[in-house]
Amino acid sequence: MRPPRFWAAGADHPAARCLAPLGAAYGALTARRMDRTGARAACPILCLGNFTLGGAGKTPAALAVAALVAELGRAPAFLSRGYGGRLAGPVRVDPDRHGAAEVGDEPLLLARRAPTIVSRDRPAGAALCRSLGADAIVMDDGLQNPSLAKDLAWAVVDGGAGIGNGLPFPAGPLRAPLERQWPHVAGLILVGDGAPGEAVARMAERRGLAVHRARLDADSSELVGRRCLAFAGIGRPEKFFATLRGTGAALVGMRSFPDHHPYRAAELAALAADAERLGADLVTTEKDAVRLPADFAARVRVLRVRLVPDDPDALRRQVRHALGGAP
Incomplete structure (x- = not known):
């Protein structure tokens, strides 16, 4: 979908005000779903998600995190829902055999770097990752999906877009009210410059959360x-x-x-x-x-x-701690 322009125009835009009651209902349902207790996987789960609908740089961030996991001596695998693909999974992505219509576009990119599983049932997908020898799982998206407990979750935020008008879909781009999403993340990965993203970063810092500023090279x-x-x-x-x-x-x-x-x-x-x-x-x-x-x-x-973090050591320390090593 194309984000409507009024999502960036402020909460007082007539369209945003008209859709606000529907957004409040949608956001409340998503927030209650996020609060459910997820199943524990047999290895650490590191999740890269979005507060909002639309892209922010999750896939480059997932690739960067998986590289850090490998540097720390672990065997990472990617787990994705496979948005846009028709296969429910769990299935291992093979770029030589699968196309985007089957598994989605992002998993095809991830599969070039590490074993990648597409599964709408996230616990079943995690089990397949483990059976392939993975001892750490990097989730591309899934912040709002409660079926798996996350050992570490980041919200990836686009510096130029931030959280738009700050309202839940369809009144705005948020998947749930921001206040209800903060408890589910351990930090932000802020991609690129921009006042909207920096405003979200300041909110995170006031909560004592890690903020990893980064750029796309x-x-x-x-x-x-x-x-x-x-x-x-x-x-x-x-x-x-x-x-x-x-x-x-x-x-x-x-x-x-x-x-x-x-x-x-x-x-x-x-x-x-x-x-x-x-x-x-x-x-x-x-x-x-x-x-x-x-x-x-x-x-x-x-x-x-x-993705190139401004302070790669800070991101590495947070990953190491999530994997059970000393911070």
Whole structure:
């Protein structure tokens, strides 16, 4: 879905006020669900989630956390619901056999780094992770899912978006009232700069929670000076466009699509025609690339990013403590 503009326009926007009673009901139900006691897994569960709907950088954060887990001598596996995929699981993701329509786009990226399980039943998925030899599980999303107890959970917050107007869906982007979500996290991973994100960080710091500021570092040397037509179907396409500009690419066109968008043949043909008309290379995100047909993907440049914490040692200490080591 595309986030409606009024989500960023303040709680007094007429649409937000009109939808506030529905949002209050939805948020209360989600909050009560979050408060349920989850099952304990056979190994530590580290969860990267969102306070809000939409993307904030969870998948790069999950990859960075899994790398730290491996550095600390553990064998990580990823656990995902597989949003947008039709397989209920539990199933191990095989990028050579599965597509985004089956397991979702994010699990295909995660599976390149470590064993990845898609399962709508999270405890069953955790059991499969353990049977594959994992001794730590990194959950990509699932903060609001109570079925598994988390040993450590972070909210990943986009610096430029924060929590929008601070109201629960559909009046705003929150999945539950923020006050009801704070008890379920041990800290924030704040991705990128911006006053909205810093406001959330200050709230976390007043509660004594860890705040890990980070940025997305792009692998972009091949794009410097090139004319690019960028397209993306992610939570905040404008964030991708800004990152691409920062690489030194000459951005001559931008096309935005809803998050997890399944690209149709006519849309791809239009992108190809626009790129030819503009004399530009097509460029997209890794998450979008796995949703493209192979023949079209071969014509598209992919901007790869990784999460770089400002203080990696602080994040490493928190991970080590969750895994049972000394802080």
